[in-house]
Amino acid sequence: MGKRVTLLPAGSQFVVEGQETVLEAAIRSGVALPYACSNGNCGQCKARIIEGEVQRARHQDYVFSLADRQQGFVLLCANSAISDLVLEVPDVDGAEEITEQKFRVKVRKLERISDQLLILHTRMPRGERMRFLAGQYATLSIPRIGDYDYSLASCPCDEKRLEFHIRYVGHEPVSDYLFNTLRVGERLALIGPKGRFVLHEDSLRPMIMIAFDTGFAAIKSLLEHATAQEKEREIYLYWISCGSEGQYLDNLCRSWQDALDEFHYIPLSISESHQEIMAQQAKGCEITKQKLLRVVDQHSDLSGFDVYIAAPEPFLESAQKIFLKFGLDPARLRAETVHGNQNVSCLVG
Ligand code: FES
Known part of the structure; x- marks a missing residue:
């Protein structure tokens, strides 16, 4: 039977199963804890035991001071729970506190959705x-070609296998390389993590999530994290897709809807291709505006919601105006420019 862990002062809870470490259980459950190395070296994951007992599950090199030992500090990445636990941990880190690092990831799989859309699966180096x-x-x-930003589409609960959704951007060297030259087994330099498009961790409000095209990458990561938290709240996913590609992970969204009572999936389609939408900017903005009005139509008052939207920059501006007009608290809106996507310039109100 799993052991229940309660974190103070936040009060968040999760369950440690079998021999997994307390840190592994927290990550699997979507509970944010301070940590860095995950292998007993840095001391970042130390916590004080208020109640309960732990058992060493991994080797650790980090050495506690006598005072720490006397106060009952342990490393959460090196210990499992043998009873229910109450732990005192420092306040949960924000995005700005995670240090950017450089890795050499290996290409595990290239999943071609179409000649314009690619899902890149990578694996972190051993250890x-x-x-x-x-x-x-x-x-x-x-190297010698360039750098490009892409949203991490995977769940933070899997820190070894990272996923990126890549839209082909014509005459852009990095996307040319990724679509035409990159091969499975090749290594790529990856620098991250970056950005502040993250969940309101302490919120129990219902959520509206809106993804435009490959904006689904960031939204997918948020959803996988949010559903792992097992908080009881309604989640509405609106995915605006272009052209014949449709919602390219439609089956995944439908499986979430089947499995989760509070999850609602509403696909919205634009008949024009992604290229056409980007080429005809004013038309693209107007179509997107109409789709967003359909979203707010389904919710008479947005004042109780958290809203997350990932879309090209001008569509974000449009969305912000519409959502605020329908009562959304500006502090509850989080918006992200779609990375690796072509920007267009238009303003719609
Ligand atoms: S995360 Fe580094 S010691 Fe636990």
Whole structure:
């Protein structure tokens, strides 16, 4: 039977199963804790035991001071729970407190959705993990070609396998390379994590999540993290897709809807292709505005919601105006420019 862990002063709870460490259980459950190395070296994950007992599950090199030992500090990455626990931990880190690092990731799989859309699966080097928060992004760096930012589409609960959704941007060297030259097994330089498009961790409000095209990458990461938290709240996902590609992970969204009572998936489609939308900027903005009005139509008052939207820059501006007009508290709106996407310039109100 799992052991329940309660964190003070935040009061958040999760369950440690079997031999997993307390840190592994927290990450799997979507509970943010301070940590860095995950292997008993840095001391970042230390916490004080208020109640309960732990058992050493991993080797640790970090050495506690006598005072720390006397106060009952342990490393959460090196210990499992053998009873229910009450732990005192420092306040949860924000995105700005996670240090950017450079890694050499290996290409695990290239999943071609179409000749314009690619899902890139990578694996971290042996013994390394990239700590990040759901919704953040990273820079892929190709020597002598260039750098480009892409949202991390994977859940922070899997720090070894990272996923990116890549839209082809014509005449842009990095996307040319990723679509035409990159091969499975090749190594890429990755710098991250970056960005502040993260969940309101302490919120129990219902959530509206809006993804435009590959904006789904960041939204997918947020959703996987939010659903792992097992908080009882309604989640509405609106995914605006372009052209014949549709919602390219539609089956995944439908499986979430089947499995989760409070999850609602509403696909919205634009008949024009992504290229056409980007080429005809004013038309693209107007179409997007109409889709956003359909979103707010379904919710008479937005004042009780948290809203997250990932879309090209001008569409974000449009969304902000619409959502605020329908009662959303500006502090509850988090917006992210779609990374690795072509920017367009238009203003719609
Ligand atoms: S995370 Fe570094 S010691 Fe636990």
